[in-house]
Amino acid sequence: MRFDRIRLKNFKPYADTDLELGDGVTVIHGLNGSGKSSLLEACFFALYGATALDGTLEDVVTNGEEESEIELWFTHAGEEYRVERRIRLSGDRATTAKCVLEGSAVPDGSVDGARDVRRFVVDLLRMDADAFVNCAYVRQGEVNKLINATPTERQDMIDDLLQLGKLEQYRERARNARLGVEDVLGDKRGGLRELDSQVEEKQAANPYERLNALRTELNEVTSKIENYEAQREKAEESRKAAVETLENYEEKQEELAELAEDVESLKADIETTENERETLREKARETHERVDELEATVEDAVAESDVETVDDSATSPTRQADGKAVDDAISARLEELADRREELSESIQELSVKSEGFENQSSNLADKAADLESRAEQKRTRADELENDRENGESELDDRREKLTELDDQIEELEATFDAAPVDRGEASAHLADLRERRSELRDELETVRTNLRSTRQRVEDAERLLEEGKCPECGQPVDESPHVDTVDEDRKRVEELDAEREELEAEIAALDDDIDRAESLVETGNKLSQLRERRDSVTTLVEQREETLAEKADQAKAAREDAAEHAEEAEQLRDAVEQTATRAEETRERIAELRAEREQVDTSRGRLERVQSLREEITDAEERLDRISEKRSDLADRNDERREWLAEKRSRQQALREEVDESQIQQAEEKKSNAEAYLEKVDPALESLREQRTKLDNDIGGAKSDIERLESLKEKRDHVAERVDALESLHEETEELEAMYGDLRAELRQRNVETLERMLNETFDLVYANDAYARIRLDGDYELTVYQKDGQALDPEQLSGGERALFNLSLRCAIYRLLAEGIEGAAPTPPLILDEPTVFLDSGHVGRLVDLVEEMRGFGVRQIIIVSHDDELVGAADDLVTVEKDPTSNRSTVRHEEVAGLSAVESVADD
Template sequence: MRFDRIRLQNFKCYEDAELRLDSGVTVIHGLNGSGKSSLLEACFFALYGSRALDTTLDEIVTIGAEETVVELYFTHGGDSYHIRRRIRATGSDARTAECVLEGPGGTTEGATDVRSRVTSMLRMDTEAFVNCAYVRQGEVNKLINASPSVRQDTLDDLLQLGKLEEYRDRASDARVGVGRVRDDKQGALTEVDEQLEGKEDKGLHQQRNAVETELSEVESKIERYEQNQSEAEQSREEAAEVIETYEQKRAELAEVEEDIDGLRERIQETEREREEFAERASECREELTETRKQRDDLVDTLGIEAGNELAPRVSERIEAVEAEIEEVTEEIRELSVTKTEHDNEAERLASEADELESTAEQKRTEADELATEVSETEAKLAERRERLDEMTTEIEEKRAAFDNAPVGVGEASAYREEIAEELGEIRERRTALAAELDNERERIAEAESLLEAGKCPECGQPVEESPHVSDIDERREHVTELEAELDDTEARERERDDDLERAKELETLESEIERLESDRENLDQILDEREDTIEEKRQRIERLREEAAESEEEAQASRERATEARKQATECKEEIAAANKQKAELSERRDTLETLLDVLEAITGLEEERESLQRQRAEREEVNDERRERLGELRERRSDLREEFDEDRIEQARKQKQKADAYLEEVAETLAELEDRLAALQGKLGGIETEIEAMEELRQRQAELRETVERLDSLYDEAEQLEEMYRTLRSELRQRNVESLERLLNETFELVYENDTYSRIEVDGEYRLTVFQKDGEQLDPEQLSGGERALFNLSLRCAIYRLLAEGIEGTAPMPPLILDEPTVFLDAGHVSQLVELIDAMYDLGVEQILVVSHDEELIDAADTLVTVRKDSTTNRSTVERLENLQGIDEQVLAAGSD
């Protein structure tokens, strides 16, 4: 896996930043607090979201911003992917507004789903990522300081051995579950055995045969008694029929007598109605007289000619008056509409005048504010023009510093590099001369010692002609020459040191000139733009004042039109009042005509009612005549029924019925007893049959349970074997991983820590770490010095990384190796060993290594250098890439980091 590009918007101290990341070693450096680590945190956050943060989402959003966007482009397994996360901070808490992962296989949306997909791709969750690939600032000793159990759990999770433990736990749970079910089934089988034994002891089949025999005897008795019962019921029915006939005639006689009484009452009631009809007819005659008088009075009042068909003529008059009322009403409606239109027009024009006056006032106010703003801006522009002149003077003064300089403006960097290169050559020459001088002085001292002794201390021969002493004078001359040359070289070095300091000053001065010229150009451009803006505002002021005057004129015209509209509305109101008076008169006449029409209708109704009463009275007389004839017929039928009764026959039928009822009651009790006995026998037989069926079911259940217990025994053994297999497999894999980790850790540690102190490192099955010295003494890693302990832990991290890469190569490429401030616990010597470790990891196939550091030795080892700077004014950071850094002078890098 390789990070290709990270893009940030309002992420912590980055307002808008984008950085391309390539394969190889990339070093991110800058001053403390400039935002170096934030770049790596952004990559980590892009992959895993809020789980990757030690803080809340609110704290990654730049202060004052409403939204943060983080985009990471990366390559995984040869395919390209892009993650975009957008955080909104407009409410009380920041929240994820957008989270999208695009790549082969489609698009994944949502923070949870994206994190799950990344975890699946890398086979690492957030915790595993920081324990393997991402050494965060201050956590370089995290694994070495952890307890063996924590270290064991961490490494087991990284190596995915935790899955085997999870599978073993599942197998154990399955085994325990199967054991519980097996025990339950075994208990159920024992219970079924006991129940079956109890039922077999009862002799159920013999009991069933005895009950069936007794049941047959009872059924025969019931059949005989039911036949006798049927004969008694027939005799009772014949007697009941005789009695029923007698009762029917008796009921008919009672009904005839009741009908006679009813006819008498209805005849009397009808006669009363005829008298009431006669009284109501008399009342109608009186009401007709009064109503006709009221009609004549209304006719005189209205001036209508009396005669036939008066009602139609009154209706025609009503319709004519209503037509006049409708015309007047329509006229009132039209006048009201016209008045409303005039009122609305007057109100609209008045409102329009108010708005125009308000608009004129607003425009005058805006013009005055713009005029004030123009005056203030002109004053500020004058001040900035003075600042522009000051910047020009400052630039000229700084350029004047180059008048007596060995180079001109724009040549300082090249001059500094030239001096630095020459100074390096001089220093190399000085070092060589000093070494040669020390060597010659040692040889002269040795020769002088031999001369003083007179003979060689080893062979005892004279030393006068020995080559060690024969050229002693030449060597002394050569020493004199070397001393002179060394003095001359040191003098030249001091001169070049002064020249280099001067070159650095010129380079700094050159940067300041460049910055000032850029600031002057920007300020000049801003001033030109501000002057154009001032001119636009002056034109705007003039337009606003003209528009204000026009609005006031329009407001005056609207007020005059509003006055005329109110006058027209008043005229309409007077016309409406006259029309309403006319409408009231017409309404009064229409009411009088309607009253006359009601009176005419009442007269017609009374006449019709009187005729109806006379007709009903005659009809009632005819009905009563018919009722009197029916009454005579009923009296004759009553006499006939009284003559048909035979009391002796009725008494004989009653005795026969009583005898049959007594026998039926007796036989019913006997049958009930037999039915109860039959039911009891049937119930008993059913119970026996049920128990026999239950016994057969128990035998079937017994066979099933035995088969189930045998299967569960087999399944329990299989689960136990599976649990043991996972335990053994995990132990074997852990041992293999321990051996591989120990080998890789020793290889990695030897690459960067070749000395005579330590011989090897041992990792036991519980991941306890032991360092062996050359003398065989064992040390706990915590007993190492601070730098050695940090280097040891980095070696452990790299070994774990290599172990994971070897273990899953080809299926899940490893993420970049990320080291955040790994030198914080290292001295200069250990930093060199760290550089060797990084080079070794790259040579071993780690495609991308990202290091945050300000150490110059690490910077020298980088393929790509990323510089992070923070503007002290805006508190915002920016990033810049430098590539192909091998061989760049350390002084250049030092100056860059400053």
């Protein structure tokens, strides 16, 4: 994993900053308080959100601002990603207004929301914020965090980094599962014992035998009920027969009363109907008089109309036939007038449409003429503009041609640079890459020589000291007759050879540096030459396009003037057509007025005829009303005749009913009814008691059946629980085995990690403490650290000096990083190695060893190392130097990239 770029806006001291980060060692340099650590905190915050901050979310936004933006570009496993966060301050509270992560490898292209982004980053990098810090982010003031931690804390940190913490989580889950199974198993076993007890209790009650006894008793009670119900049915039939006799008597009495009322009612209805017939006779007389009046009015109305009648005998005895002839004449005339009115309306409509068409045509022609005149003016204006543009374009074209001449001169000058160059222009980049690769190889070789030189010099110094004391350099025994003394001379000779080889390599690297500078200049010249050629091609294209454009504008101006003349001529023709169309519209409107006057005369004639027609319809209605009155009087006379017949029949029925009533039969019926009711009063309680007894027996039988069903259900449940207990006992054994397996696996993997970490830590330790009195470091299975001096004495790391503890802890952190990078069973993804003010506890002598440690991590293939420091001594270790400065007036920080002399200068100082 590698940071590629960080962009900040209103983040802590940064108003607007955009910083690119590359491979190798990047040193972020500046005074204390300038904002160096804030850059790394921004990267960390972009990945993990608020959990990465030392303070609160409100502290992110620059003082005096309301919004902060953070963007981070990073690469992981060959895929590129971008995280963007925007924090908005509202009052005293800050909220995340936007949080999105984008990348080609992201499902659906992006992840939205702070929580989802943090979860995605944790899954992607396989480490949360704490693991990130413990692995590769050595924060300011926390350089001794691991060394000061307890073995248990150190064990948890390293186990989490190496994903062993998950095995403990799995073991805990297996343990919890085992305990959960034990709880469930205990419950199920208790449930099984309870079910066994319930089954025994139910079987002791013998529900099957009790069910048979209840069924026998139920059959006896049912037989008694059926006998009582048969006797009760006979008594009910006797009571019904007596009741029917008594009811018939009552019905005859009621009928007699009703007949008396009907006789009186019929008498009254006959009298009322006779009065109504007299009233209708008077209405008929009045209607005859109204008919005579209407006929006189019709004669006057016909005389006023233009309809032709047969003669003047409309009032004669044959007026019905004559009236029909008048009606037919009126209807025929009305049809003629309606047809004429329709013809006039259609003509008026047609002429109106035609008149409106003439008016619209005249208006449209006028609009078109105005439009053509406007277009002619626009064409003339456009022609003037095109001619002005062409004149201005000619001047600009001359300037571009002069620019082409200047570009040709510059290109010729730059091409001359390659005449004396060792390579052609197209081979400059490859030549530079070869030189850099060769320098890198020589630097690696030089580092190996320097390492061997230091270790050989140390052996010589130790040997000379022991020789002075009279002891063997190798075994420490007296040197008399010792064969090992001769090896000291070989080591001295080896020192001279290595020193000469070092000087030769340094000279060759210096020569390569000069060649690389010249090659970089050639690459830069080649790039500039390519840019000039591209620019010349662009200008040439623009000149050609401008020449074509000016020619086109001249043609367009000529065409515009021709179009303007055509539009003006066409507009004049349209003006003449407008006058002709307006004259035709006026003639059409005059004809419409004449037709409307004629239609009003037709409407007047139709009104008169319709009045005659209405009066004749009223006469017809009056005559029909006379017929209805006559019919109604005849109906009323017939109805009274029928009523007189009904009156005679009802009087005859009264006499017959009085003769049918027998008092002795009524007395016998009352006695039978009384006896039946007395028996029913006795039998009903007995039946009710027996039915209650039968219901109770049915309920008891249902209870017995339920007991049997519950017994069977308990047996089935008991069998199911017994099977569940067997399954849980088997599962309990499996969880015990799984818990033990996770514990054993974690212990085994931890031991392998301890061995590998101890080896890597000692390799780093040998480099950093090569000239000191420390021999090795021991890391036991519980992550307990012990430092051994060369005399064998064991020391706790806390017994080291402040600078030594800082270097010791940095060595431990680098060893953990190597373990993660190389992996126990293959490579694992790791973030950049980040050291935030690692020199706080180091003196000047230990800073040089820190440089050696950084170079060692580069040698192990760490792709990106970021060091934040105010120490000038670390600047020389940088491949890329970023300087951070704070403006004392605005209190805002800025960053800039600077050229660096390279690592060799610092190494030379360290060697001296």
